Amino acid sequence: MLAMPRKDVVLFLGFAAVVLAMPIWLQPFGAAYPDLLNRFAIFAIFAVGFNILFGLTGYLSFGHAAFFGVGSYAAVWSFKLLSMDALPALVFAIVVSGLFALAIGFLSLRRSGIYFSILTLAFAQMSYNLAYSVFTPITNGETGLQLSLNDSRVLDRMFSEPGPGLPSPTLLGTPLSGYVAFYFCAFFLIATFFIAQRVTGSPFGMMLKGIKSNQTRMNYTGVNTRPYTLAAFVISGMYAGLAGALLAITDPLAGAERMQWTASGEVVLMTILGGAGTLVGPVIGAWLIKYFENIFSAINDGILTQFWGFLPDGAQHTAVLISSKFVGEGWFLTLGLVFVLIVVFLPGGVMEGVRRIAALFRPNKPTPASAGTTASKPHPAE
Amino acid sequence: MSLPNVVLHVADVHKRFGGLHALADIDLQVEEGQTHAIIGPNGAGKSTLLNVIIGKLAPSSGQVVFEGTVLTGRKPYQINQLGIARVFQTPEIFADLSVLHNVMIPALAKRDGAFKLSMLRSLEHEHAVRAEAEHMLHDVGMHSAREDHAGSLSRGDKRRMELAMCLIQHPRLLLLDEPTAGMSRHDTNTTIELLKKIKSRGMTKVIIEHDMHVVFSLADKISVLAQGRIIADGTPDQVRGNPKVQEAYLGGTA
Ligand SMILES: Nc1ncnc2c1ncn2[C@@H]1O[C@H](COP(=O)(O)OP(=O)(O)OP(=O)(O)O)[C@@H](O)[C@H]1O
Ligand SMILES: [Mg+2]
Numbered sequence: 001m002l003a004m005p006r007k008d009v010v011l012f013l014g015f016a017a018v019v020l021a022m023p024i025w026l027q028p029f030g031a032a033y034p035d036l037l038n039r040f041a042i043f044a045i046f047a048v049g050f051n052i053l054f055g056l057t058g059y060l061s062f063g064h065a066a067f068f069g070v071g072s073y074a075a076v077w078s079f080k081l082l083s084m085d086a087l088p089a090l091v092f093a094i095v096v097s098g099l100f101a102l103a104i105g106f107l108s109l110r111r112s113g114i115y116f117s118i119l120t121l122a123f124a125q126m127s128y129n130l131a132y133s134v135f136t137p138i139t140n141g142e143t144g145l146q147l148s149l150n151d152s153r154v155l156d157r158m159f160s161e162p163g164p165g166l167p168s169p170t171l172l173g174t175p176l177s178g179y180v181a182f183y184f185c186a187f188f189l190i191a192t193f194f195i196a197q198r199v200t201g202s203p204f205g206m207m208l209k210g211i212k213s214n215q216t217r218m219n220y221t222g223v224n225t226r227p228y229t230l231a232a233f234v235i236s237g238m239y240a241g242l243a244g245a246l247l248a249i250t251d252p253l254a255g256a257e258r259m260q261w262t263a264s265g266e267v268v269l270m271t272i273l274g275g276a277g278t279l280v281g282p283v284i285g286a287w288l289i290k291y292f293e294n295i296f297s298a299i300n301d302g303i304l305t306q307f308w309g310f311l312p313d314g315a316q317h318t319a320v321l322i323s324s325k326f327v328g329e330g331w332f333l334t335l336g337l338v339f340v341l342i343v344v345f346l347p348g349g350v351m352e353g354v355r356r357i358a359a360l361f362r363p364n365k366p367t368p369a370s371a372g373t374t375a376s377k378p379h380p381a382e
Numbered sequence: 383m384s385l386p387n388v389v390l391h392v393a394d395v396h397k398r399f400g401g402l403h404a405l406a407d408i409d410l411q412v413e414e415g416q417t418h419a420i421i422g423p424n425g426a427g428k429s430t431l432l433n434v435i436i437g438k439l440a441p442s443s444g445q446v447v448f449e450g451t452v453l454t455g456r457k458p459y460q461i462n463q464l465g466i467a468r469v470f471q472t473p474e475i476f477a478d479l480s481v482l483h484n485v486m487i488p489a490l491a492k493r494d495g496a497f498k499l500s501m502l503r504s505l506e507h508e509h510a511v512r513a514e515a516e517h518m519l520h521d522v523g524m525h526s527a528r529e530d531h532a533g534s535l536s537r538g539d540k541r542r543m544e545l546a547m548c549l550i551q552h553p554r555l556l557l558l559d560e561p562t563a564g565m566s567r568h569d570t571n572t573t574i575e576l577l578k579k580i581k582s583r584g585m586t587k588v589i590i591e592h593d594m595h596v597v598f599s600l601a602d603k604i605s606v607l608a609q610g611r612i613i614a615d616g617t618p619d620q621v622r623g624n625p626k627v628q629e630a631y632l633g634g635t636a
Contacts, residue, residue, distance in 0.1 A: 005506040202501045203490050203508060210487045213476035220436060220474065221488045222462035222551070224496035231499060 008197055015280065016190045023179065031291055034182045038250045039290050041185035042243045047270040047282035048189075048196050049239020053232045054268070055277035056205060058212035060117045062264050063104065063124030067097040067237040069131070069259030071244025073138065076145045076254045083155035084167045086176055086184065086249045093245030094238050101237020105230050112215070124264055131256035144255035169249045181250050188246060189283075192239060197279055199235070208232055212277075240267075262332070269339050275351030284350050289335065296334055299327035387414040389586045390435070390555055395444035397430055397610075404430045405441070406610040412555075412603075417577070417587045419597045422607035423630060428590045429471055431607070432557050435588075436468050437461045448555065459496050467548035468557040471590075473540040475547070477533030481524060484532050485515040485546050492551040515550060521579075522546045523572060537564035542573065549580065556580075558589040562596055574599055598622075606630065 004012070018025075022040065026032040031040075046068060054060050071093040078089035108119040131139040139145055147166050156167075169176045176184055199205050210218050211225050218225050248254050257263070266289065274285025301324055308319040326334045346353050390412040397405035404427045412418045420428050433439040435446050437458040445454040453461050467488075476484045489511045494500060519525040522542045527535070532543060541561060548556055561577075562570040570593065577600055581587065591597045597604065598618050605615040608630040614621055621627055 003504065003507060005504055008504070198504070199501050201504045201506065203494065203503065203505055204499060204501045206483065206487060206490065206505050209479060209483075210476055213478040214474060217474040217476060217547075218487075219458040220438075220462055220468055221547070222459050222491040222496060223487075224457075224459050227497045 004197075005201070008201060011279070012194060012197060015193055015283075019186050019190055020183075022186070023182065029291070031294070034178045035250075036290070036294055037182045038185050038246075039294075040287050041182065041189045042246045042250075043267075043270065043286040043290050044283040045185075045189050045192050045246070046240055046243035046267050047274070047286040048192055048279075049236040049243070050267045051236075051271050051276060051279075051282040052196055052199055052208075052239070053236035054271055055282070056200065056208035056212060057229050057232050059109070059112065059229055059233070060268065061108075061120040061233070061236075062117050062261065062268065063108075063120035063122075063127075064236065064240050064267055065259045065261070065263035066104070066124040066127040067101050067240035068244035068247075068263065068267075069127070069254070069256065070100050071097045071241030072248040072254035072258055073145055073244075074241070075245035075248035076147070076252055077138075079147055079153070079169065079248075079252055080145075080151040081154065083153055084170050085155070086169050086171050088155070089169070089249060090242060090245050093241045093248075097241020097244070098234055098238040101234045101241075102230070105233035105237065109226060109229050109233060121261060121264070124259060125261060128256055128259040128261075131259060139254070139256055142256075144253055147252050169252055176249055185246050185250070188242060192242065193279070193283070200279060204228070204231075269335065273339065273342055273349050275349030278349075278351040281349050281351040288350070292334070293331055296327045296331040297329070388412065389414045389449055390588070391447040392431070392435065393445055393447065395431075395434055395441045395446065397427070397434060397439060398442045404610050405434065408444070408610075408612060410605060410612065410615075412586060412588060414586055415581075415584045416602040417581055417589060417600050419601035419604045420588065420590050420607055421592070421594075421597060421604060426607040427610040428607055429559055432468060432559055432588070432590065435461075435557065436466060462491075462551075462553075463496055465554035466557065467551050467553035467555075469541065469544050469548055469559060469561050471559040471563070473537070473544045475532050475540055475544055477531075479532055480528065481519065481530050481532050481535070481543055482512070482515055482528040484543055485518055485550055486511055488547045489514055489518075489550045518546045518550045519543075521549070522576060538566060538569045541565065542569070545573070545576070552585075554586060556585055556587045558587060558591075560590055560592065562591065562593055570596065 019041070022037055023032045026037070031037070046064075050061070050064055074093040074096040075089040078092040082088050082092075104120065104123045108116055108123065111119060132141055149166065171180075171184060174180060207218075207223060207228050210221075210223070211228060215225055244258065247258075270285035270289050271282045272285070273288060274283065275281025301320060304320045304323050304327070305316070308316045308323070311319055324330070342349060348355070388411045390410070392408050392410040395405055395408040396403070408431060420431065422428055430439065434441045435453065437453060437456055437460075441454060445452055447453065448461075448464060448466065451464060453464070476487065486505075486508070490508070493511065516525060516528065519528050522545060524539065524542055524546065527539065532540070535543065541564060545558075545561060562573050565573065574596060577587070577589075581600070589597075589600060601618055603615065604618055604621040605612050606621060606624075606627050607613070613626050613630055614624045616624075
């Protein structure tokens with residue numbers, strides 16, 4: 001029953017190998033340190049889950065950061081009330097974000113297209129604002145939710161006396177720091193990729209693709225589309241919650257800015273940049289964005305002045321002035337530009353680029369149906 | 383002689399779009415196993431009638447009864463699950479998917495019902511559904527195109543595929559809105575043969591057609607619709623000889 005087609009097994013094993021070897025092959029890029037690796041894994045999970053909704057059903061949510069944020073808060077509360085162990089935190093975060101997604105999805109999915117997108121955006125912004133106002137007892141407002149010395153941590157206290165200082169997250173007693181934390185996140189990335197693969201390749205996934213392609217036909221084919229889209233929404237909300245919890249595990253702190261619309265927009269960009277509807281695309285999108293965010297936001301005027309050093313003084317000044325708008329805080333401007341270029345010239349994202357290049361090396365092969373853009377060619381009658 | 387079994391009963395249906403009386407006092411009975419043709423000039427209300435039957439439009443008054451179940455007020459997917467499938471005037475297909483997947487989706491919907499969370503099994507291992515879909519594609523003469531992108535098919539092929547999508551559900555009532563429009567004469571004849579074949583299996587059909595060759599080779603009964611009213615009905619021979627019908631088709635003002 002759990003058997004997988006061979007090409008799926010190959011893809012899965014290849015993916016797992018690439019993820020596990022990240023600390024090695026990212027060395028030459030200067031990105032092989034745990035803090036960044038964690039973010040690669042976490043945001044890839046977020047994007048893979050987002051793609052189950054957007055890539056398969058075509059419903060574009062602009063509010064998924066809300067579930068990410070809820071996952072973070074839930075995990076930190078689990079640390080505060082129950083235990084510093086990561087497992088209860090993850091379970092709690094997935095359950096809470098799943099329920100939250102059920103409520104928001106139930107309401108938002110009454111509409112489709114742009115109205116759906118706006119509803120999700122509105123709910124996420126409401127959550128963000130409430131986190132700063134009504135819900136400050138839960139979210140600790142602008143300071144953000146943090147661990148403190150007088151947290152109850154009932155499970156931990158049953159087994160041992162609290163030590164001095166703030167504790168840090170563990171996995172069955174092993175501290176989750178450095179590469180241990182990365183491999184912990186990597187395990188979840190591989191597992192959630194596997195689940196996404198199963199969902200995509202299942203009859204359920206086929207129904208989601210049918211909904212994306214022609215919802216009217218689905219209705220007249222006897223399919224009740226609402227529960228299908230809601231299931232996809234909740235699954236992707238749980239993925240977001242898991243990602244949010246993992247971020248809280250690698251750094252036990254949760255702030256409302258994680259729920260802001262820019263964070264929701266970022267996961268949309270990751271998915272589209274990599275290739276919506278593909279399995280690997282969202283992962284690549286997440287990695288690229290987190291990698292370049294890391295580089296570009298670290299660049300400051302000093303580095304720029306050096307970089308443009310070969311220019312004459314006046315020109316150098318202008319070059320620094322202009323390029324400084326695209327780095328540091330201005331990284332979003334660069335991201336926006338890249339996004340525009342991708343959507344205009346490569347709407348299928350990086351994965352479409354890969355396919356186009358692969359097609360160049362594979363002469364005379366008819367385009368298979370899954371390849372997206374196909375020129376119309378009439379069939380002779382049989 | 384036993385009484386004929388009425389499968390579909392459209393009872394006193396009216397449909398108004400603002401001031402337009404698109405359907406007026408429609409009363410129609412379709413008997414089991416028969417092919418019932420609806421003909422009439424453009425804008426007569428033929429597609430609107432099918433829209434009311436499958437739940438796309440709610441009638442302004444009146445109701446539709448299928449095998450003793452009132453359809454009016456039910457959702458389109460529920461009406462399909464009761465056993466009614468429809469080929470649309472402009473093909474409603476999954477243009478982004480392969481031909482095979484287009485036909486597998488309705489087969490899955492038939493097998494699994496309106497909703498099923500079937501995530502554990504892989505689609506590739508749904509051998510029975512796949513075999514059924516391939517068989518269906520053979521029947522409509524599209525097996526060799528099964529891996530093609532449905533959106534890139536010719537208009538006639540899209541229709542044939544849509545027909546396969548409906549037939550694979552083994553509906554008890556099949557509604558066809560101009561199934562041969564856009565087809566070559568050769569493809570039209572293939573489709574007529576196919577429709578005759580399913581008729582011999584006892585499927586009840588309502589067919590809208592402008593092509594009189596198709597109508598007279600398939601229909602057991604014909605209803606003529608003009609300006610939202612049924613102006614004549616009966617056997618093909620009765621309808622052919624009816625002066626009102628000739629008038630409506632010649633566009634004379636009565
Ligand atoms: N949803 C709608 N809203 C408003 N008017 C409509 C709607 N659907 C159909 N009509 C109108 O109702 C009338 C009947 O349309 P219908 O599509 O049923 O005609 P038809 O008999 O199928 O014609 P054709 O042979 O051209 O397909 C037309 O005047 C049409 O403009
Ligand atoms: Mg019509």
